[in-house]
Amino acid sequence: MSKQVILERLAIAFSIAVICAGIWFWGEQIRYVLETLALAEDY
Amino acid sequence: MDLYPFFDWLDTSMLADISKAYGGVFAVVQMFHLLGMSMLGGMVLVGDLRLLNVLLKDVPSKQVIENTQKWFTVALIVVMTSGIFMSSAVAMKLYYNQMFWAKMTSLALGVTFVYAIRRPLLKFNHDTINPWTIKLLAVTSISIWFTVAASGRWIGFS
Numbered sequence: 001m002s003k004q005v006i007l008e009r010l011a012i013a014f015s016i017a018v019i020c021a022g023i024w025f026w027g028e029q030i031r032y033v034l035e036t037l038a039l040a041e042d043y
Numbered sequence: 044m045d046l047y048p049f050f051d052w053l054d055t056s057m058l059a060d061i062s063k064a065y066g067g068v069f070a071v072v073q074m075f076h077l078l079g080m081s082m083l084g085g086m087v088l089v090g091d092l093r094l095l096n097v098l099l100k101d102v103p104s105k106q107v108i109e110n111t112q113k114w115f116t117v118a119l120i121v122v123m124t125s126g127i128f129m130s131s132a133v134a135m136k137l138y139y140n141q142m143f144w145a146k147m148t149s150l151a152l153g154v155t156f157v158y159a160i161r162r163p164l165l166k167f168n169h170d171t172i173n174p175w176t177i178k179l180l181a182v183t184s185i186s187i188w189f190t191v192a193a194s195g196r197w198i199g200f201s
Contacts, residue, residue, distance in 0.1 A: 003163075004167045004171065004172070007160060007167075008164065008172065010160055011161070011164055011176055011183075014156060014160055015179045015180065015182070015183035018152060018156070018183050018186065018187060019182070019183060019186060022186050022190060026190075
């Protein structure tokens with residue numbers, strides 16, 4: 001397998017992992033902000 | 044790996060003495076940090092938007108990537124050097140800040156991604172690389188560096 005093919009597959013795997021992690025992370029931050037806003041409304 | 048001893052040392056180091064005592068020095072270093080971030084963000088966006096065929100479409104993508112790479116590295120060095128100085132002023136506060144760790148994690152991912160994957164892959168002829176892989180590379184790069192910038196800004200609010 002050539003170096004280019006290895007790098008391409010690594011790029012795809014890494015990208016998918018990073019994008020999934022990013023969606024999870026920012027989803028958590030948005031959830032936290034919405035929870036805080038809801039608490040502020042209740043208060 | 045517990046980094047508390049390192050942060051404790053940094054908080055009481057000579058660097059911290061300077062950064063805490065002289066607000067003017069801190070402000071100037073922060074200015075370089077922000078300028079470095081602008082340059083880094085600029086190089087990332089120009090390169091990645093070219094890979095996505097959004098701008099500079101009449102310039103070969105390999106040429107755009109090669110031209111932005113050098114200034115990306117310069118910007119990264121400026122950002123990291125100034126960042127260490129600024130961190131020393133509030134080391135223990137940063138140690139307990141979740142967003143700081145999110146920023147450092149995404150910075151490490153970004154640096155690994157650029158130097159271990161993106162740069163070596165883009166040295167090949169871009170016409171021989173799967174176009175979807177190139178687009179995925181560009182989207183991932185923008186996502187990572189956006190996260191570094193956004194979580195860095197969020198530190199101030201957490």
